[in-house]
Amino acid sequence: MDIINTLGRRKTAVARIYLKDGSGIITVNGRDFKNYFPTPILQFKVNEPFEITNNLGKFDVKVNLDGGGIRGQAEALALAISRALCKINEEYRPALKAKGLMMRDPRMVERKKYGLKKARKRFQFSKR
Numbered sequence: 001m002d003i004i005n006t007l008g009r010r011k012t013a014v015a016r017i018y019l020k021d022g023s024g025i026i027t028v029n030g031r032d033f034k035n036y037f038p039t040p041i042l043q044f045k046v047n048e049p050f051e052i053t054n055n056l057g058k059f060d061v062k063v064n065l066d067g068g069g070i071r072g073q074a075e076a077l078a079l080a081i082s083r084a085l086c087k088i089n090e091e092y093r094p095a096l097k098a099k100g101l102m103m104r105d106p107r108m109v110e111r112k113k114y115g116l117k118k119a120r121k122r123f124q125f126s127k128r
Contacts, residue, residue, distance in 0.1 A: 004087050008080030010105050013068025015076040019084040022060025024050075028077070029065055036065075042074040049082040049101055053092045079104060 001021050008015040026033040026046065037043050050056045061081065065073045082101040085092045096102050110119040117123055 006083040008076040010076040011072040013072035013076040015080040024057030
């Protein structure tokens with residue numbers, strides 16, 4: 001199998017991955033993913049596509065992560081892995097889609113507007 005290259009995004013986080021046959025090693029920005037994502041919830045989020053498709057420990061993943069926070073990065077990585085698995089076998093798509101892993105979450109931070117404190121918050125009103 002060749003190296004599969006896919007991209008995943010969430011908020012401002014971008015995950016570029018290179019997936020190939022291997023022993024289940026996930027390297028994020030040159031570090032082990034368990035060091036990069038310290039909480040079990042984020043580690044589960046990253047491994048979820050492999051668990052759903054029964055491919056845990058079958059592929060090596062090299063990841064370049066950029067932007068966003070740690071949670072957004074984990075979700076961007078999960079999307080990228082899901083897309084790569086669908087390139088390998090299209091039959092994985094319905095199972096991944098049912099868990100919501102094939103959709104790019106479109107929610108972004110709303111921009112700050114002039115004359116306001118934040119996107120919607122106003123300055124305190126003073127009658128006198």
